[in-house]
Amino acid sequence: MTRPFTLQQRLRTVILVPAVAGALALGGLAIVQFGDGSPLIGILAAAAAAVLVTLGFLGASRTTQDVQAALEDTIARGRAIETGVAPSPSPAANMEDLRPLNAVLEDIHEQHRVVRAQSEAIAAGALDSPILDTPTPGPFGPAIRGSIDGLRSTTDQLRDAEAVKASIMDHVSDAIVVVDANDEIVASNAVAKVALDLFGGSMDDAIPGWKDLTIGEHDFSRTLTDGSLTLTQVSTSRMMTSSGAVTMLCWRDVSGERAVQAQVAHVARTDIVTGLPNRQGVLAAHDRLHDLSRSASVIHIDLADFSQINQRHGFKEGDRVLQTISKRLTEVIRTSDTVARVSGDEFILLLESQGDNVDGLARRILDRIAEPIELENGATISLAAHAGWSTGEVDGEYELLRRANYALAEAKDDPDSVSSYSAEVAQRDENRREWEQQLRRAIANDEFVLYAQPIVDIFERRVLGVEVFLRWQHPSGRLISPGDFIAIAEESELIVDIDRWVIAKTIEQAAASDPSIVFSLNVSTRFMASPLMTKFVTTTLATHGVPAGRIQIDVTETNVAADVRGVIESIRSLNEVGIKVALDDFGTGYSSLAHLLKLAVSTIKIDRRMVSMVNEPEGRGVVAAILAFAKKRKLTVVAEGVESEEEVAALADLGCRFQQGYYHGHPADLVEMLDSLDSIPFQTLDEGADDDEDDADGAAAATAAAAASGPASASVAEQPGTPATASA
Numbered sequence: 001m002t003r004p005f006t007l008q009q010r011l012r013t014v015i016l017v018p019a020v021a022g023a024l025a026l027g028g029l030a031i032v033q034f035g036d037g038s039p040l041i042g043i044l045a046a047a048a049a050a051v052l053v054t055l056g057f058l059g060a061s062r063t064t065q066d067v068q069a070a071l072e073d074t075i076a077r078g079r080a081i082e083t084g085v086a087p088s089p090s091p092a093a094n095m096e097d098l099r100p101l102n103a104v105l106e107d108i109h110e111q112h113r114v115v116r117a118q119s120e121a122i123a124a125g126a127l128d129s130p131i132l133d134t135p136t137p138g139p140f141g142p143a144i145r146g147s148i149d150g151l152r153s154t155t156d157q158l159r160d161a162e163a164v165k166a167s168i169m170d171h172v173s174d175a176i177v178v179v180d181a182n183d184e185i186v187a188s189n190a191v192a193k194v195a196l197d198l199f200g201g202s203m204d205d206a207i208p209g210w211k212d213l214t215i216g217e218h219d220f221s222r223t224l225t226d227g228s229l230t231l232t233q234v235s236t237s238r239m240m241t242s243s244g245a246v247t248m249l250c251w252r253d254v255s256g257e258r259a260v261q262a263q264v265a266h267v268a269r270t271d272i273v274t275g276l277p278n279r280q281g282v283l284a285a286h287d288r289l290h291d292l293s294r295s296a297s298v299i300h301i302d303l304a305d306f307s308q309i310n311q312r313h314g315f316k317e318g319d320r321v322l323q324t325i326s327k328r329l330t331e332v333i334r335t336s337d338t339v340a341r342v343s344g345d346e347f348i349l350l351l352e353s354q355g356d357n358v359d360g361l362a363r364r365i366l367d368r369i370a371e372p373i374e375l376e377n378g379a380t381i382s383l384a385a386h387a388g389w390s391t392g393e394v395d396g397e398y399e400l401l402r403r404a405n406y407a408l409a410e411a412k413d414d415p416d417s418v419s420s421y422s423a424e425v426a427q428r429d430e431n432r433r434e435w436e437q438q439l440r441r442a443i444a445n446d447e448f449v450l451y452a453q454p455i456v457d458i459f460e461r462r463v464l465g466v467e468v469f470l471r472w473q474h475p476s477g478r479l480i481s482p483g484d485f486i487a488i489a490e491e492s493e494l495i496v497d498i499d500r501w502v503i504a505k506t507i508e509q510a511a512a513s514d515p516s517i518v519f520s521l522n523v524s525t526r527f528m529a530s531p532l533m534t535k536f537v538t539t540t541l542a543t544h545g546v547p548a549g550r551i552q553i554d555v556t557e558t559n560v561a562a563d564v565r566g567v568i569e570s571i572r573s574l575n576e577v578g579i580k581v582a583l584d585d586f587g588t589g590y591s592s593l594a595h596l597l598k599l600a601v602s603t604i605k606i607d608r609r610m611v612s613m614v615n616e617p618e619g620r621g622v623v624a625a626i627l628a629f630a631k632k633r634k635l636t637v638v639a640e641g642v643e644s645e646e647e648v649a650a651l652a653d654l655g656c657r658f659q660q661g662y663y664h665g666h667p668a669d670l671v672e673m674l675d676s677l678d679s680i681p682f683q684t685l686d687e688g689a690d691d692d693e694d695d696a697d698g699a700a701a702a703t704a705a706a707a708a709s710g711p712a713s714a715s716v717a718e719q720p721g722t723p724a725t726a727s728a
Helices: 007-035 039-083 095-123 141-171 190-198 255-268 279-291 307-313 315-331 358-369 399-412 423-445 486-491 495-511 532-544 557-562 564-576 592-598 617-632 645-653 670-675 693-709
Strands: 175-179 185-188 216-223 229-241 244-253 295-303 338-343 346-352 385-393 418-420 448-457 462-473 518-522 551-555 580-586 603-606 636-639
Touching: 175 190, 185 190, 229 255, 279 338, 279 346, 279 399, 295 358, 295 399, 307 315, 315 338, 315 346, 315 358, 346 358, 358 385, 358 418, 385 399, 399 418, 399 423, 423 486, 423 495, 448 495, 448 670, 462 495, 462 670, 486 495, 495 518, 495 532, 495 551, 495 670, 532 551, 532 564, 551 564, 557 564, 557 580, 564 580, 603 617, 617 636
Parallel strands: 385 418, 462 518, 518 551, 551 580, 580 603, 603 636
Antiparallel strands: 175 185, 175 244, 216 229, 229 244, 295 346, 295 385, 338 346, 448 462
């Protein structure tokens, strides 16, 4: 036997039925929209369903509560009449409160019908149906109306977005076509329509073989009726829709674009002066041979003294010479081979297949280069050259190119001017590479040590400073001088790391020593010409609290000749921060005076070879001239490599008071040297050494300059006065 519904249950049921129906309809809409790829509408529909159900429950609960209160009040009044006892105070019943319930009960059927119709319309996506514009009675009307209006607003936004997307599609430069599973066009943009019209609307003519294209990008070329060749790029992709899978094809003419790309690539790989491939061009040719697993031969050529042509005849004539050499090289090789200009005066020949007489070809090439070249100004010049070559399998590490370059370095020291990467050369190369690895470990493990030699004032019998030398304390126990490893350090670019180490250690020792001692050191050409050098020195000085005047950097004429502009700029920046600069090994270069006039140095250091001739008439005259020149320009002069009492006396007689050499002290460990400066002996001079007033005045000026800046120069030479070839 079923239990009859109470009035409250009946009211709750009739109110919840339309709410649940509407929620189910909106939920169905959400599922459909998520499946069709419209997640925004789906989310809004799901949210509206949740809101509708919530409002239904709240409305049903409120209505039944009102009815229950009215019934209880009526029953209480009836009992009061029967018993004559007034009911407990309670809010007066207002029948007007029941009017909303009556309205709901009267219109519930109509509302249910409207909600169902609206739900079906929403589920079908028919948001423009007139039914959605009809008034919605009952307490749920505003909520339903808000949901409908929100969905309609969202739909309008989507329609606007679709319109914008369609406009964009019609204005892109690519042709876009969408085809269904039956290969029928279901959508296309304006560009595609124009492109298809050119081929009578046929996709097969517009994109030959389009049905067989895989997903991704494809290129195909065709010859048009006017004979021109075009290149078309086609991109294909697939997607799922409610109607099934579709394929989208996008295509465009890339003929002009590829032509520009090819031109850019050609320029990037071509030497602008000669028209030959440049370094990138020869690497590309090498890569092609590697991809084909070929053997090859490489000849690396360096023109000797080519820079003098630019200096004497100008860059225009220099370019004409390079063009002539390029033509001659091209004439002696096959069309399948490659000639490249890889630097200012270097060429590389990459010869396909392993030749049997590469050495003979290299010699013929040098002979061809040496043939006279007539310049536009009427002058005739002849160029010498060096060549290094290697042969073998082409690998992915450019080993053939590296070996030919190493053989070229060997050829520069060979009177024959031609060198191959023979077994003997390969062994030297292997040794060099081993040294390089050991140098890297030495830098990482702090295996270097600093030695020093005193620089003295023989008139005042005091030590002005020290010149710092580098040594390598090898793990084997040997103390290796720079002459054995600096060249390798420069070739491998480890030299800058060594420069930094020497500068940092020298300044660290300066901070812990007598503040009157000046430290002299030199650096490599690479670091000396770098704009970062001055910043590194000044930063290190500031870190240790050492005044700039206690450090002096020596430059050699080799430094200057290698990079005049860079060295001059570094000297200027050093002077600006108070770091003095000395010109080392003065008198050994072909342009010492020219460099001295060009460089803002404060000290010149007379080379040992000049000092050794000071007791000879000619040598004495040269030293005297240097001292006179220095006095006029207010420069300090230091004589290097002083080894005998006679040299000390002769220099003193000329007024050269600042000296350095074995006579005054051999190089020793820097720390030990600094601890023993007070024990250095000084030559007892004849009474007449100070008699020359001019010399005395010059010495006084030099002393003042030395006190301010101090002689400095970190040489790496094993013997004082021997030209240094590396950084400190």
